[in-house]
Amino acid sequence: MxxxxxxxxxxxxxxxxxxxxxxxxxxxxxxxxxAPTGIIPARARGDAAHRLALFRARVEAASASFATVADAAAAPDEIARYLRDANLPATLRMGADPRLAALPWAGTAIEIARGASDGHDLNAVSFAFAGIAETGTLALVSGPDNPTTLNFLPDNHIVLIEAADVVADMETVWARLRERFGKGALPRVLNLVTGPSRSADIEQTLLLGAHGPRRLHVVLVGAGEIGRQD
Amino acid sequence: MGVVVTSPQFKDNARQAMADAPLQRALGHVRKNFIERRAAAAAGLPEFEALRDSARDIKNHTLAHLDLYLEEWERKVLAAGGHVHWARNAAEANRAIVDICKARGAKTVTKGKSMISEEIGLNDALAAAGVAAIETDLGEYIIQLRGEHPSHIIAPAVHLNKDQVESDFRRVHTHLPKERDLAEPTALLAEARAVLRQKFIEADVGITGANFLVAETGSSVIVTNEGNGDLTQTLPKVHVVIASIEKITPTMEDVAQLLRVLARSATGQEMSVYTTFSTGPRRPGDPDGPQEYHVVVLDNGRSSMLGGDFEDMLRCIRCGACMNHCPVYHAVGGHAYGWVYPGPMGSVLTPTLIGVDKAGHLPNASTFCGRCESVCPVRIPLPKMMRHWREREFERNLSPAALRSGLKLWAFFARRPALYRLATRLSTKALHLMGRTKGRFAKMPLASGWTDHRDLAAPQADTFQALWKQRRETR
Structure with a gap:
């Protein structure tokens, strides 16, 4: 047997x-x-304004930074500002996502590299598949558009997300994944990312930047100004 | 192989642990941080208690249909181009992983945190085959440098203080300047990050555990904060997952329910930083990811727990809340338990996995205060199951002779209520008279287990039953 x-x-x-x-x-x-849904917390229920405000609050609570831009064309300037303010070199690695390729990078001094990371990049940018308001979580999927290595190897990870892709909860992300990849199928990797890497293994002291990115910067595209939610 | 079992010496282990000043200092962090953080997370979600019920029900449904969900999960893994290796026991699991490593000529493997790999003694099996296994979770890395095993299922180095970590890093990282400043935990973290980064890139095989195996999609799921598990499984050519059969979860929706209670119960986070679903190997067009994806699915005695007194234990999602809230764990730490799984969940699970003859002390290491059950995200009745083990230990004549004869003596009186009342009244009155000046005893024959550590209060003039009866009559 x-x-x-x-x-x-x-x-x-x-x-x-x-x-x-x-x-x-x-x-x-x-x-x-x-696939019955079970209990979904009420906190993310509500209109788009509530959802986006909660998303921002939870992203910041998870020690990531947050910015908004009126449209995608404004994203390169915001990324250049972020790198400059953090005293980081103006370099950036990205995948083949057409939404990234279409942006006016030439208007900034940023030096662009493309494809997966071999561990020698300081900065990378990805486009998220979705955002989860309930917990301030980003959903990223593997593939040539947004290589998985960019989520983990660079010191500084910048993630763009369309306001329309910020949903209430995980269950809504699952529904969108089924729509895109088919029922019972997933991309090779689905990463749910909530804040930058951290460890509390030394004396239970929480420290950021364990093995993954030390900083996570979320740029929300096309939502207007999002009020802080308290 | 693997962790040397010292559970039979639990009492000596506990005595040593309580006299270990650095350990006691480190355990202070468990008492404070874990409890406060979980309480805040639970209070921050009105649906938390309902989600615990939901999590329990999902696990019960899955265990009732485990064979069918395993078959469905396997079909999905194969369809995604992955491989499934079934292992009845530790030896079969180790052989499967060693064979994968050898066939690819692997020299080093990186590892994400996996308690199952501790259970099967994987690192020793790999070393015996000439393959170096490198732990990459910060806590696991630290204890690997020290030749130790985890003392906690989610915080493996919780028994250590930062000065101990500093001296280990100085001892092992000899390629770095001696005069470097490692006083701050941030410096220790940065050093480990730099040393391990190179290991991630050089490794031939990456081995991770799994928090869930999803039947609907054939995915394995890891939940981490550091990102080491993701680097472990993304960079090498081969990704091997080692997981036990009860990790099966039917659907993505079910995973979402469990995720909502997992991190909150464990670290007090709403979500851990990285929750990663992996489905098969690299696909056409993928610029990164492993070329091979293997899952070793382990039984190791779990199928025999189904349908019996300990089935509920298979609901465990390894959050560590039971040990974080356990006064016994707080006092003695994880190593005293003498095997892989410490705390209340270990006291129930260890006897089933290594035998009650070896681990019989563990279910006795409980005050039955019930805090473990009160915080368990899947509502495992841990005290009840520890009582089951005590009964079995007694039935099999494994408990000490003095305890057995004491219980027999008590049973003699307990079966004769009139005699019992007479004997207790006489002894209570005698003790009352003897202790009436001081109101307490510093020493008492046959009660040294109590009086060595604290005074025994002298009883009131009569037994509780007699006083009760008096009160009712005078009313």
Whole structure:
């Protein structure tokens, strides 16, 4: 008997089932097909203004910085300002996302590099797939547009997100993923990122910048000015 | 192999731990930080208690259909181009991972934090095969330098103070200038980051654990704060996941429910910094990511827990809240428990995995105060299960002779209520008379276990039952 068959047989023996019982199979198929949502906290419920204000508040609570730009064309200037204010060199790595390629980088002094990171980049920019207002979380998906290495190797990670892509909760992101990638399928990697890297392993003292980015800067595109929410 | 079991010496371990001044200083951080942070996170979400019910129900549903969800999950992993290796026990899991490493000529592997890899003694198995395993979680890295094992399931180096970490870094990182300043924790963190960054890039294989395996999509999920797990699984050519069978979770929606209680219960965060879903290897057009994706799925005694007294323990999502709130853990730390899993969850799980004959002391290391159950995100009745173990220990004649004969003596009287009342009244009155001047005893025959550490209060003039009866009659 293979290990696989043995383990499954053990489970079935302990459960007192044969495995093929129709009601059990139906229960499993139903749950996988319907994916019931369970309890979704009320805090992110509301209109777009509430959602964006909550998103901003949670992003900042997670020790990331936050800026808004009126439209995507204003993003390069905001990124140049961010790098300058943080005394960082004007370099930036990015993937092949057409939304990034279309931006007027030439109007800034930023030196652009493209493709995955080999660990020698200080700064990178990605476009998020979605943002989650409930917790100030960014959802990023792997692929040539926004390589996964950019989320982890550079010291400073800048993430652009469209206001229309900031949703209330994880469940809404799941629905959008199913729409894009199909039911039961995901991109190779889905990263949910909430703030910059940190560790509390030394005396329970929280320190930013463990192995991933030391700084995370979120730039919200096309929302107008977002009020701080208290 | 792996962690040397010292659970049978729990009492000696505990005595040593309580006399260990640096350990006691380090444990102060657990008492304060973890409890305050979790309380604030729970208070900040009105739906938290309802989410705990939801998390419990999801786990119960999954365990009731575990065979079917495992099959579905496997189908999805294979469809995404991944490989699944089933392992009945530690030896099979280690062999599967060693074989993967050897077939690719791997010399070094980086590792994300995984308690299962501690359970199976993976690092020793890899070392025996000539493969160097490098722990990359900061806490795990520190204890690997010291040749120790985790003392906490989410904060593996919680038993150490920063001066100890500094002296380890000076001892091991000899390529760095001697006069460098490491007084601040930030300097220690920066040094570990720089040293490990190179290891991430050089590694041939990356090994991570998994918080969840998603049946709907065939994904493995890791939840971390440092980002080391993501570098471990993104940079090498091969990603190996090691996870136990009860990590299966039906849908993405179910994962979302569990995520909402996991970080809050563990560190008091609303979300950990990185929650990463991995599905198969690099796809056409992908500029990064591993070329191979393997999952080693481990039973190691878990299937036998189904349908019995300890099934509820399989709901555990390894948040560490039970140990963070346990007065016994606060007093003795994690190493005293003598194996991989400390605290209340370890006191229940360890006897099932290594035997109650070896780990029988652990379920006794509880005051039954119930704090563990009161904070468990999946509502595992930990005290009840520790009581089950005590019963089994007694049934199998594993408890000490003095305890057994004492219980038998008590049982003799307890079965004869009139005699019991008479005997307790006589002894209570005698003790009252003997202790009436001071009101307490500094020493008492047969009670040294109590009086060695504190005075025993002299009883009132009569038993509780007698006083109760008097009161009712006079009313």
């Amino acid at each position: 293979t290990a696989r068959d043995d383990i499954l047989a053990n489970i079935r023996r302990a459960r007192g089932v044969a495995g093929g019982e129709a009601p059990r199979r139906a229960a499993v198929e139903e749950r996988l097909a319907r």
